[in-house]
Amino acid sequence: MANTQSMGRHRATQPGRSRSPVRRRTKLAVVSLVVVVAATCAVYVGEHPGQAPPHGSLALSTTPNSYIGVYSRDAFPGVQAFTAATGVKPRVVVYYSGWLEPFRTGFARTAVGAGQVPLVQINPTGINLTAIAAGQYDSYLSTYAKAVRAYHSPVILSFGHEMNGYWYSWGSTHTSPAAFVAAWRHIVTLFRALGAHNVTWLWTVNAIQTQATSVAAPNPWWPGGSYVSWVGIDGYFTTASSQFSSVFGPTIADIRAFTRKPILIAETSAAPDTGQPSKISDLFAGAHLYGLLGFVWFNTIATVDWRLTSPEAIAAFRRGAHMYYRVPS
Numbered sequence: 001m002a003n004t005q006s007m008g009r010h011r012a013t014q015p016g017r018s019r020s021p022v023r024r025r026t027k028l029a030v031v032s033l034v035v036v037v038a039a040t041c042a043v044y045v046g047e048h049p050g051q052a053p054p055h056g057s058l059a060l061s062t063t064p065n066s067y068i069g070v071y072s073r074d075a076f077p078g079v080q081a082f083t084a085a086t087g088v089k090p091r092v093v094v095y096y097s098g099w100l101e102p103f104r105t106g107f108a109r110t111a112v113g114a115g116q117v118p119l120v121q122i123n124p125t126g127i128n129l130t131a132i133a134a135g136q137y138d139s140y141l142s143t144y145a146k147a148v149r150a151y152h153s154p155v156i157l158s159f160g161h162e163m164n165g166y167w168y169s170w171g172s173t174h175t176s177p178a179a180f181v182a183a184w185r186h187i188v189t190l191f192r193a194l195g196a197h198n199v200t201w202l203w204t205v206n207a208i209q210t211q212a213t214s215v216a217a218p219n220p221w222w223p224g225g226s227y228v229s230w231v232g233i234d235g236y237f238t239t240a241s242s243q244f245s246s247v248f249g250p251t252i253a254d255i256r257a258f259t260r261k262p263i264l265i266a267e268t269s270a271a272p273d274t275g276q277p278s279k280i281s282d283l284f285a286g287a288h289l290y291g292l293l294g295f296v297w298f299n300t301i302a303t304v305d306w307r308l309t310s311p312e313a314i315a316a317f318r319r320g321a322h323m324y325y326r327v328p329s
């Protein structure tokens with residue numbers, strides 16, 4: 001594993017799993033409507049900070065320092081344990097979705113009920129991306145899009161993450177950038193045509209590594225600004241010398257050469273033997289310094305135990321979050 005990149009081998013795609021009087025009913029319906037509207041207002045900022053969202057808006061905030069997210073292989077029990085330990089309630093929760101797996105409406109509804117936004121990483125493992133672009137999977141995609149539309153709340157979708165790395169079937173050396181771009185555009189176009197306007201499209205790349213592993217600069221995979229809402233970057237602190245500026249700085253600079261789209265660190269963590277508390281502090285500081293939306297902490301065991309593993313690390317995360325949500329952007 002190289003020092004400044006995730007290599008994509010620390011996790012695997014999980015298999016799909018589903019997860020009285022009229023007056024009183026009327027009052028409950030009104031309360032439910034108020035809760036939904038309030039949640040929508042809370043996440044909306046767009047291009048008009050400080051203003052109320054337009055009627056029916058499902059746009060997510062693009063204000064820096066807005067999101068701390070968590071992935072746990074145990075799903076919500078793991079997220080709840082994370083919150084209990086750190087005192088931090090994540091604003092984004094993640095699951096990885098295999099190709100042909102349906103949209104997990106139950107997961108999404110649990111998330112929105114907790115005031116969180118679901119982020120779905122759709123992995124087209126072993127799938128010919130040219131076939132996707134040609135419409136051969138439109139039946140599946142249409143069903144998925146309609147389920148997302150029916151959810152009626154914001155969803156973050158990412159397709160084929162870390163495509164500039166070489167470890168996935170849709171990635172570099174296995175599938176051409178042109179095939180990836182065509183598939184991405186086809187998916188976004190289909191969802192929009194079916195009215196799934198509650199999707200924030202997260203184009204997620206791996207942090208650039210220019211040494212022996214040669215993770216490519218992501219520009220060839222860029223589908224164009226009209227097809228992307230946010231940019232995601234995956235990168236990890238894997239050694240004691242890892243710093244935010246070295247792990248993420250070169251990739252941010254490369255991305256800023258072709259787009260000003262908001263950036264979310266879509267996967268990150270620090271190995272326990274890196275000096276985890278100091279890496280956590282550096283992560284919060286770096287995300288603020290670079291003006292990023294925030295980050296998703298990969299809090300699970302894979303080839304490495306990426307979880308918060310000590311009282312010192314948990315305390316560092318608690319302190320970092322407390323300051324992060326309060327510093328001016």
